[in-house]
Amino acid sequence: MDTSISRSLAPREHVVTLLERHGVTATQQRVEVGQVLFACPQHLSADQILERVMAIGARVSKATIYNTLNLFSERGLVRTLTIDGDRQFYDPTTTPHHHFYNVDTGELTDIPADAVALSALPTPPAGTAHERVDVIIRVRST
Amino acid sequence: MDTSISRSLAPREHVVTLLERHGVTATQQRVEVGQVLFACPQHLSADQILERVMAIGARVSKATIYNTLNLFSERGLVRTLTIDGDRQFYDPTTTPHHHFYNVDTGELTDIPADAVALSALPTPPAGTAHERVDVIIRVRST
DNA sequence: TTCTATGCAAAGACTTTGCATGCTG
DNA sequence: CAGCATGCAAAGTCTTTGCATAGAA
Numbered sequence: 001m002d003t004s005i006s007r008s009l010a011p012r013e014h015v016v017t018l019l020e021r022h023g024v025t026a027t028q029q030r031v032e033v034g035q036v037l038f039a040c041p042q043h044l045s046a047d048q049i050l051e052r053v054m055a056i057g058a059r060v061s062k063a064t065i066y067n068t069l070n071l072f073s074e075r076g077l078v079r080t081l082t083i084d085g086d087r088q089f090y091d092p093t094t095t096p097h098h099h100f101y102n103v104d105t106g107e108l109t110d111i112p113a114d115a116v117a118l119s120a121l122p123t124p125p126a127g128t129a130h131e132r133v134d135v136i137i138r139v140r141s142t
Numbered sequence: 143m144d145t146s147i148s149r150s151l152a153p154r155e156h157v158v159t160l161l162e163r164h165g166v167t168a169t170q171q172r173v174e175v176g177q178v179l180f181a182c183p184q185h186l187s188a189d190q191i192l193e194r195v196m197a198i199g200a201r202v203s204k205a206t207i208y209n210t211l212n213l214f215s216e217r218g219l220v221r222t223l224t225i226d227g228d229r230q231f232y233d234p235t236t237t238p239h240h241h242f243y244n245v246d247t248g249e250l251t252d253i254p255a256d257a258v259a260l261s262a263l264p265t266p267p268a269g270t271a272h273e274r275v276d277v278i279i280r281v282r283s284t
Numbered sequence: 285t286t287c288t289a290t291g292c293a294a295a296g297a298c299t300t301t302g303c304a305t306g307c308t309g
Numbered sequence: 310c311a312g313c314a315t316g317c318a319a320a321g322t323c324t325t326t327g328c329a330t331a332g333a334a
Contacts, residue, residue, distance in 0.1 A: 025308070027314060046298080061316045066299060068314095082227045085323085087298060102270055111264050119259040121279065125251055128244055128281035135277050137263065139270035167333070169289060188323080203291045208324060210289095227298085229323060 007052065010038040022075040032058040033068045037078060043089040043108040083108065083136065098135035105141065149194065152180040164217040174200040175210045179220060185231040185250040225250065225278065240277035247283065 015034035019026040036052045037044065044052075050065045060068075069090055072078045081089040083101050089108060098111040116135050124130055157176035161168040178194045179186065186194075192207045211232055214220045223231040225243050231250060240253040258277050266272055 025313075027308075029315070059316095063300080063317075064315055070300095080227075082224055085222075085224045085227070085230045088227045100264075100267055100270070102267070103273060109267055115262075115264040117259075117261040118277075119261065120257075122242075122253050122257040124279065124281040125242055125244070127284055128242070129284050131245060131280040131282045133277065133279050135260075135275065137266065137275050138273040139266040140273045142269055142271050167288075169333075171290070201291095205292075205325080206290055212325095 007036075007055075008039050009035040009056065011035075014038070018077065022077050024071060024075055024077070029058070029060045029064050030068050030071075032056065032060060033065065033072075034077075037072075037090060038092045041091075041093050041110055043081060043091050045087050045089055047087075049090065081108070096132070098137070100137050100139055103138050103140050111135070111137070149178075149197075150181050151177040151198065153177075156180070160219065164219050166213060166217055166219070171200070171202045171206050172210050172213075174198065174202060175207065176214075176219075179214070179232060180234045183233075183235050183252055185223060185233050187229045187231055189229075191232065223250070238274070240279070242279050242281055245280050245282050253277070253279070 012031060012035060015031050015038060016026045018038065019030060019034060024030065032053050033049060036049055036056070046062075046065050046069060049069070050060065050062055053060050053065070069078065069080075073080045073090070076094060077092075079091040079094050081091050081099070083089065083099075084106070091110075093110060096113040098113065098116050100109040100111060101107075102109075118133060118135070121130070121133065154173060154177060157173050157180060158168045160180065161172060161176060166172065174195050175191060178191055178198070188204075188207050188211060191211070192202065192204060195202050195207070211220065211222075215222045215232070218236060219234075221233040221236050223233050223241070225231065225241075226248070233250075233252075235252060238255040240255065240258050242251040242253060243249075244251075260275060260277070263272070263275065
């Protein structure tokens with residue numbers, strides 16, 4: 001088998017459709033970022049995405065990575081996660097769900113929304129309305 | 143009344159005792175940071191703390207602010223919050239509780255632990271154990 | 285005195301911005 | 310062709326680090 005670093009990519013077609021459906025012009029670089037990002041449920045940093053995009057032979061600048069990720073985030077194509085202060089992670093899963101965060105390894109794992117029973121949410125402060133609930137379960141290696 | 147910026151401070155005695163109880167040497171600067179931080183339940187950034195410490199006439203360098211906050215955090219005197227990626231907030235309330243986060247204003251508000259009913263927490267990934275659960279309810283201004 | 289804390293400035297990590305060039309429609 | 314996207318490098322933020330000096334026990 002192939003000994004080089006090869007990862008599955010989301011099909012080009014699929015990414016193009018996805019971008020268009022969100023009103024994002026499907027340029028070369030954005031599609032490549034999308035192919036990496038939407039390959040599977042995962043949590044990648046901007047740097048990791050840049051690496052992987054480079055690894056598939058595409059050339060995208062760091063600035064474009066950030067521009068693209070911010071655009072995707074605004075348009076609801078990805079969810080931006082901030083767990084520790086160091087860096088942001090981009091999560092292709094945009095449907096409601098939560099996360100395990102391993103404080104020792106930094107690893108993030110998805111938790112399906114229905115695995116956490118959140119009853120009786122408190123009333124938001126006056127003049128505000130619920131937008132989203134994030135549950136982060138910090139775990140440590142045993 | 144006093145027109146200058148004056149805020150209540152935690153009593154010096156109280157802060158000294160608190161630090162000692164956590165095995166932290168109660169130096170001049172640490173006590174001043176503590177007086178600002180432990181004045182009331184709040185969420186301050188490193189910069190805001192520096193500002194307020196300066197405002198009470200104490201002179202503390204930025205490096206010491208960060209060193210002190212990191213130390214306090216390690217020793218469990220404060221809880222470090224990372225909400226958006228921009229900066230960290232330090233929360234003097236270390237008992238379990240959750241937060242409202244206003245995505246428009248950046249404002250953080252405490253939620254008592256018992257105001258959120260979290261039943262049926264999922265099992266942590268193999269080889270890990272629960273450490274803490276954070277619930278962040280994002281709200282937007284209406 | 286002996287070890288730890290502090291200050292200052294420089295270094296570092298991550299992210300954003302400005303501007304000229306290139307691609308999209 | 311008009312306008313948005315991209316690349317590059319520089320600028321910006323927040324935070325950490327190194328080293329000499331000052332303070333605590």
